[in-house]
Amino acid sequence: MSVATHFADEAQQAHAARLGMWVFLASELLLFAGLFALWAGYREHDPAAFAAEVRRTDLALGSANTFVLLTASFAVVAGVRVRRRLGFSVAIGLGLVFLALKAWEWRDHVREGLVPGRDVFWTLYYAATGLHALHVIVGMTVLGSVAAMRRPADHVVENAANYWHLVDVIWLFLWPAFYLARA
Amino acid sequence: MRRAFVAWVALVVLAAISLACSVAGVGGVAVAFGIAAVKAVVVAAVFMELADRPFGLRVVLAVGVAMVALLVGLATADVGTR
Numbered sequence: 001m002s003v004a005t006h007f008a009d010e011a012q013q014a015h016a017a018r019l020g021m022w023v024f025l026a027s028e029l030l031l032f033a034g035l036f037a038l039w040a041g042y043r044e045h046d047p048a049a050f051a052a053e054v055r056r057t058d059l060a061l062g063s064a065n066t067f068v069l070l071t072a073s074f075a076v077v078a079g080v081r082v083r084r085r086l087g088f089s090v091a092i093g094l095g096l097v098f099l100a101l102k103a104w105e106w107r108d109h110v111r112e113g114l115v116p117g118r119d120v121f122w123t124l125y126y127a128a129t130g131l132h133a134l135h136v137i138v139g140m141t142v143l144g145s146v147a148a149m150r151r152p153a154d155h156v157v158e159n160a161a162n163y164w165h166l167v168d169v170i171w172l173f174l175w176p177a178f179y180l181a182r183a
Numbered sequence: 184m185r186r187a188f189v190a191w192v193a194l195v196v197l198a199a200i201s202l203a204c205s206v207a208g209v210g211g212v213a214v215a216f217g218i219a220a221v222k223a224v225v226v227a228a229v230f231m232e233l234a235d236r237p238f239g240l241r242v243v244l245a246v247g248v249a250m251v252a253l254l255v256g257l258a259t260a261d262v263g264t265r
Contacts, residue, residue, distance in 0.1 A: 015237075018236075018240060019239065019240060019243065022240050022243040022244060023243055025244070025247070026243050026244055026246065026247030026250075027247070029247045029248065029250075029251050030247065030250055030251065030254075032251075033250065033251040033254045033255060034254070036251070036254075036255050037254045037255045037258035037259075038258075040255050040258055040259040040262075041258045041259060041261070041262045042262075043212075044259050044262040044263045045262050059202075059205070059206075063198075063202050066198050066202075067195060067198060070191065070194045070195060070198060071191070071195075073191075073226060073230055074187065074188070074190075074191040074230075076230070077184075077187045077191075077229075077230050078184065078187070081184055081187070082184060158232075161230075161231075162231050165226055165227075165230050165231045168226060168230075169222075169223045169226050169227070172219045172222050172223055172226070173216070173219050173223070175201075175219070176201065176205075176212065176215035176216050176218075176219050179205075180201060180202070180204075180205035180212075180215040181205075181211075181212045181215060182205055182208075183208050183211055183212075
């Protein structure tokens with residue numbers, strides 16, 4: 001990989017790229033933190049009504065997606081450490097499974113009249129899961145691009161993988177917020 | 184890779200425990216988010232290899248997490264104490 005003129009050497013360039021990615025990931029956390037703050041505030045306001053709406057989300061599909069994303073993250077690790085193209089391809093496939101299950105859920109909810117704007121809970125549900133689904137699509141695109149590269153630098157592969165892991169971590173918190181908090 | 188595999192098994196088991204608690208009505212929101220936090224630490228430490236990263240990178244993430252805790256915590260406290 002060529003070194004840009006403002007870097008002394010390849011190691012410094014790689015360190016800057018890694019640091020930049022972590023700062024970006026931290027800013028992504030803050031993006032979702034706004035939605036979690038709204039969730040926590042509204043739930044605190046009326047816990048019983050909020051739990052009643054949580055009981056209407058699809059626990060089976062939401063939970064299946066948790067296992068899908070955890071496994072996709074493991075595939076990404078295998079991609080970084082063993083076989084990049086195979087690992088990343090499996091993760092992209094699991095990303096597609098995640099999106100298909102999510103679309104199935106949304107379709108069922110819309111048919112029941114549970115649409116954005118119905119009340120605070122459902123607006124938040126679609127905003128949070130929609131924003132997350134968008135991140136899954138971006139993650140799949142990033143993994144696909146890096147898988148297609150002939151010889152990507154180590155830090156490029158790691159940065160792509162870490163973006164995917166962050167998307168996984170965010171889901172780990174969306175899951176209890178919108179599926180598990182039923183009481 | 185062995186460590187990553189053990190981490191994946193641990194994550195699946197933790198998710199199953201979290202799901203079982205929710206279905207059985209045990210623990211409530213605190214347990215669900217507590218288990219999620221443990222899973223997030225496992226993903227960050229093992230999958231993202233944060234345990235082996237330079238101090239500077241870990242500080243970036245720690246500041247991000249602290250800001251999230253501050254925002255969500257104070258928003259909840261604000262509503263809760265009205």
